[in-house]
Amino acid sequence: MENTGNGSYSSVRPPNCGNLITVLSIDGGGIRGIVPGVILDYLESQLQELDGEEARIADYFDLVAGTSTGGLVAAMLTAPNENRRPLYAAKDIVPFYLQHSPKIFPQIGGPFGNIVNVFKALIGPNYNGKYLHKLIQGILGNTRLHQTLTKVVLPTFDIKSLQPVIFSSYQVPDNPILDALLSDICISTSAAPTILPAHYFKNTDAQGKEQEFNLLDGGVAANNPTLVAIGEVTKQVIKKQPDFFPIKPMDYGRFLVISIGTGSARDDHLFNAKMASKWGLLGWLYNKGSTPLLTSFNQASADMVDFHNSVVFQALHSEDNYLRIQCDTLTGTLTSATLSTKENLDNLVKLGEELLKKPVLRVNLNTGDYEPVKNCGTNMDELKRFAKSLSDERKVRESNFISANRST
Numbered sequence: 068m069e070n071t072g073n074g075s076y077s078s079v080r081p082p083n084c085g086n087l088i089t090v091l092s093i094d095g096g097g098i099r100g101i102v103p104g105v106i107l108d109y110l111e112s113q114l115q116e117l118d119g120e121e122a123r124i125a126d127y128f129d130l131v132a133g134t135s136t137g138g139l140v141a142a143m144l145t146a147p148n149e150n151r152r153p154l155y156a157a158k159d160i161v162p163f164y165l166q167h168s169p170k171i172f173p174q175i176g177g178p179f180g181n182i183v184n185v186f187k188a189l190i191g192p193n194y195n196g197k198y199l200h201k202l203i204q205g206i207l208g209n210t211r212l213h214q215t216l217t218k219v220v221l222p223t224f225d226i227k228s229l230q231p232v233i234f235s236s237y238q239v240p241d242n243p244i245l246d247a248l249l250s251d252i253c254i255s256t257s258a259a260p261t262i263l264p265a266h267y268f269k270n271t272d273a274q275g276k277e278q279e280f281n282l283l284d285g286g287v288a289a290n291n292p293t294l295v296a297i298g299e300v301t302k303q304v305i306k307k308q309p310d311f312f313p314i315k316p317m318d319y320g321r322f323l324v325i326s327i328g329t330g331s332a333r334d335d336h337l338f339n340a341k342m343a344s345k346w347g348l349l350g351w352l353y354n355k356g357s358t359p360l361l362t363s364f365n366q367a368s369a370d371m372v373d374f375h376n377s378v379v380f381q382a383l384h385s386e387d388n389y390l391r392i393q394c395d396t397l398t399g400t401l402t403s404a405t406l407s408t409k410e411n412l413d414n415l416v417k418l419g420e421e422l423l424k425k426p427v428l429r430v431n432l433n434t435g436d437y438e439p440v441k442n443c444g445t446n447m448d449e450l451k452r453f454a455k456s457l458s459d460e461r462k463v464r465e466s467n468f469i470s471a472n473r474s475t
Contacts, residue, residue, distance in 0.1 A: 079217050080464035081310035082129055084471070087323045087388075087460045088300055088311075091128045092293035094369060094393075095135025095286040096329025097259070097404025098168045101412065103140060103327040104160035105419025106392055109447065110325070111157035113454035118461075123153045125216040127457040130236075132220040132296035134285040136329065136404075138256035139203065142249050145215040146207055153216060154206065161416060168407040171199045193405065196263045200254050207250040213239045215249070220296045222285035223255045226265055231288035232280065235299045243272040247280070255282035261358055262405060286361075291369035293326040293376055320385040323460070325453060326373070328393030330418065331366050332357075332402040357402055377430045386429070390453060392446050394422050395437060423447045 082088045093103050107124060114122040125131065125145045133141030143155040143163070155163070172194055212219070218236035225232050232245075234256075239246045247270045255266040260283060271277045289295045300322075304311045338359055343350075351360040373391050380389040400411045401418060426439040427449050443449060 079126060079129060079461070080468045082321075082464075083310055084467045085460050085464035086321070087456070088321050089128045089130075089457060089460065090293070090296050090300065090322060090324045091124065091131045091141075092291070092296050092324065092326040093131075093133040093137030093140050094292070094326075094328045095133075095137050095256075095259075095284065095290045095365065097136055097262070098164060098172065098407055098412065099329035099401075099404060099415060100136035100140055101161055101164045101415040102329050102394070102419040102422065103137065104157070104164060105416060106327050106423065106446070106450070107140070107144070107157040107160060109423055110450050110454060113451050114458060117454060117458040121152075124157055125153050127461055128217055130218045130220060130296055130300060132222075132292040132299075133256075134222050134290055134292045135257050135259065137292070137327075138221045138285060139253050141219055141221065142207060142215070142253050145217055145219055146210050146249055147214060147216050151216070161419075165412055165416075167198075167202060168412060169409075171202070172405040172407040174406070174408060192264045193262050196254070196258070199257065199263070203253050204250045207248070207253065210249045212236060212246050212249060212252065220292060220299050221252050221256050222289045222292050222295055223252070223280075223282040224285065224287035225281055226283050227281035231285075232282060233288075233295060233299070237299050237303055243274075244270055244276055244278045246270070246272065251280075255280065256285035258282060259284040259286065259404070260361065261352055286365045286368075289368060289372070290365040291326065291328070291372040293324060294372045297322065297324070297376070319379055319383045320388070322380075322385070323388045323453070323456060324376070324380075324390070325450075326376070326389070326391045326393075328369065328391070330394045330397045330401065331369070332362065332395075332397045337398070337402070362402075374430055374432075374435070378432060381432065390427070390446075390449050391429070392422065393428075394418060394425075423450075 111122065111124050114127060131141045131145050133139070140160055143160065144153055144157065146154045148154050212234055213236060215236060220236070221234040223232045223234065234245055234247065234252045247268070251266065251268045257263060258266050266282050267280065269277055269279045285292070338354070343359070346354070346359070352358055376389055377386070380386045400406050401414060403411065423446050425446060427443040427446055428437040429440045431438050
């Protein structure tokens with residue numbers, strides 16, 4: 068990394084200066100955002116061992132994508148402070164969740180807690196979002212989409228037009244109306260149906276064009292935003308944007324992708340067809356403290372994205388450049404996106420730490436099952452390897468960038 072002389076580091080050099088296109092993707096999942104927080108803390112610590120303690124996630128990725136809680140994490144890691152460095156280091160993500168989750172999702176205790184939750188689900192969102200909105204607005208201030216330190220992609224869904232709205236740094240030049248406040252985008256991508264209220268705001272571009280947005284959680288469109296992120300990059304390649312030329316379209320061998328999930332339930336005793344056959348509207352909206360309808364949609368879309376990416380990367384013999392870290396064996400209270408008791412939050416931290424020590428899993432394209440990858444070691448081992456690749460790529464780009472400038 069090139070030191071600018073004031074203690075900060077330069078931004079990511081464009082992919083055409085190096086060999087790879089680097090992408091980080093973070094799933095949605097409410098308070099389970101603690102899990103990718105633990106994973107990213109470890110990844111950043113490995114980058115710091117290689118390149119010094121000032122190294123940050125945003126220094127190494129061309130694009131950081133995030134949905135819902137993952138969108139908030141992406142914004143925290145890429146939004147600039149007054150010194151043009153990331154607002155948050157990765158090590159600050161977990162403490163942030165531990166501090167604020169109980170206030171974002173205040174718990175109703177006592178014997179009537181479940182009854183109150185069911186009633187609230189029938190008449191409106193379980194939580195009013197006021198604390199979350201104020202918190203996000205205070206953190207991100209007047210920062211807009213184009214000001215992030217590296218490119219970001221944050222999916223949302225417009226309930227009025229019934230179509231996804233993808234807030235992408237790449238789209239801002241051609242569609243400046245998308246250059247909204249990061250705070251509005253993060254509030255929108257976190258607005259999970261039945262849990263938090265939908266978010267309405269207007270944005271005006273430099274030419275005075277105004278547009279209104281009526282947005283829901285990005286998980287409605289892409290709870291796992293990895294494929295959306297790759298698609299945004301691919302569009303730039305197709306358009307032969309200078310930062311990507313002469314990379315060829317669909318050259319997946321040039322992608323280095325880390326995709327981090329927030330955990331999913333694979334508990335055979337959680338739901339089954341016999342139970343679901345008796346559910347009406349209420350049953351699909353609330354059962355055993357969760358929302359089966361949302362859980363089913365979100366998990367199905369996340370798994371389909373991983374399956375698609377696995378097919379493409381394996382077909383092109385570049386599977387070593389794609390790392391999906393996900394725990395699909397959550398049970399009990401760990402499956403909740405909103406249970407913010409100290410015990411559950413602490414257990415999520417432990418889950419993230421245990422996930423680091425588990426073997427790398429990859430989907431079997433024939434059975435759909437996730438199986439350990441031979442001779443691949445643990446997620447911790449793979450993150451070390453990816454950190455080395457990211458560090459090497461950054462150094463190659465910096466060297467090539469300097470050489471190109473000298474020759475001109």
